[in-house]
Amino acid sequence: MMMAVIQTRSLTLSYDTETVIQGLDFTLLENKITVFVGSNGCGKSTLLRSLARLLEPKKGAVLLNGKDMNSLKSSQVAKSLAISPQGPIAPEGLTVFNLVKQGRYPYQHWYQQWTEEDEKMVNSALENTQLTDLMDCPLDSLSGGQRQRAWIALALAQGTDTILLDEPTTYLDLRHQVEVLDLLFDLNKKEGRTIVLVLHDLNLAFRYANQIVALANKQIYVQGKPEEVVTRKMVHDVFQLKCEVSTDPIFGTPFVIPFGKGRNLYESNMSV
């Protein structure tokens, strides 16, 4: 696996004329799980895409091992980091095996399409994600959680040290969300892979992240260990949400309870 140190240097990102991220300096922690949080449209996904060289910076640069990513060969970047985009698409009838095999693309040539290394990496990616038995099934016949695991397997087959995932738990029920996050947690714990996620569920984010990066106003509002940086003020400033910050009764990590309306059984005049 190739080590990858990812940094941004006065990075400004924009879509057409609208600036989304302005002058950002940031270094990704290696061998840790980092989660980007922030309100809708704050630029989490945009930042993630630019870290994977999918979006060209308006100004500044994304550095990979100290070198401007844009000056590197595409296949070199592809061997250093993998990204699983939000809501990925696959052609009808594509099997799990044929999807995961694509992870070997940066290593292959037209005359060299299935080396022993390719075979080894694809098999171990399937095993790691417990998809070996399902490898001949079409992707569209799988459950949401299995499908997400297949995309993670593709990233694993790519053999990169760093894996970026844009909202990998969206559209999954709670059980499958936990299943996917557990898988990523294991990959980080056992193999030391650097995992970067965009997540919307704050409580799960705080449970799994070694480091959270909260984005607001085109900048990083705060970054650090969830237990050190999550406060009522922080949640309010980042999400414009009033809340109570408690502690997860099982994991001890910060636990956000949003204010708002709803049935309140503690209020005496509330009819059940």
Add this chain to the structure above:
Amino acid sequence: MNKRITFRSNRGYYSFLVEKKTLTVLTMLFVLTGIFLVISVGVGSTIISPIEAMKTLFGYGFDQHTMIIVDLRLPRVTIAILVGAAMAISGGILQGVIRNPLASPDIIGISGGAAFAAVTFITYFSETLSIKWLPLAAFLGALSISIIIYSLAWKKGVTPIRLVLVGIGISTITSSLTTLMIVLSPYSAASQAYIWLTGSIYGSSWEDVIALLPWLIIFIPLAFICGRSINVQELGDDMARSLGSHVQLHRGILVIISVALAGSAVSIGGAIGFVGLIAPHIARKIVGSSFGSLLPVAALIGSLIVILADTVARTAFLPLDIPAGVFTAGIGAPFFIYLLYRNKNF
């Protein structure tokens, strides 16, 4: 892993992975194509038995059979095989590039451009210029309309959706112009134009085969080499780029391959467009959507459809010789619907 066969050279310099099912299907399709070839060269106003036809094909037949088969029917069947394969591969590539199952060579203006140019040629130049220039005119028409569509769709790169929308727009314009041309032209020219538009390989000669073959020899292997990059493009532009593919460059090359194959096929066979739509679909239902398997299977299915269609077209209403295009849909569509029905929970 027993569903797949690995081929590796001693030092691992060459390595390929082939699905067993694909090999089985390809073998069956090859045999079928051979059988239909023999039957097809045998039938017509003079019926020659398959055994006699085989003998003739290997050079041991009667002289009059040799004349009928080798000079008249074989070039036509060969053209059917080539045109079918070229259209099918072209359509398969476009469906992958555009990520839309309704894509076919029509969508990037190949049929529309070729039709417009061919009808213009038939209407205005057929009296002054020899008919043998018609394929060239059709090819140039296909090429220029595709270039126009591709450049209009370009905005810091081409996205599939822009390509489809611009393609549909321009194709509508070319088809109205073609209709206008037919309405304004004399009766004999109009009827000739109409046959061309339906798609006919009537009167194909060995010269046509020689004109078409180089395109296929160059571009079909290229298509197979590029199969890998269609596979990653089908996962979306972001995914393809993050896997290290040069998406825009590869997309451009794939469209060029597709235009070259369909353009050359259309120039000889007329607007036999339906094959390009249906053959890749049938192939996908049989061997799945991996392009290494899909393209060769689609090519043979395309060949089979055109041989069958043309054989029916020239024999069903003897002595009338009907354009093959009338029957490509008639043969391809029911088979496709059968496959859909069989895999309805797929």
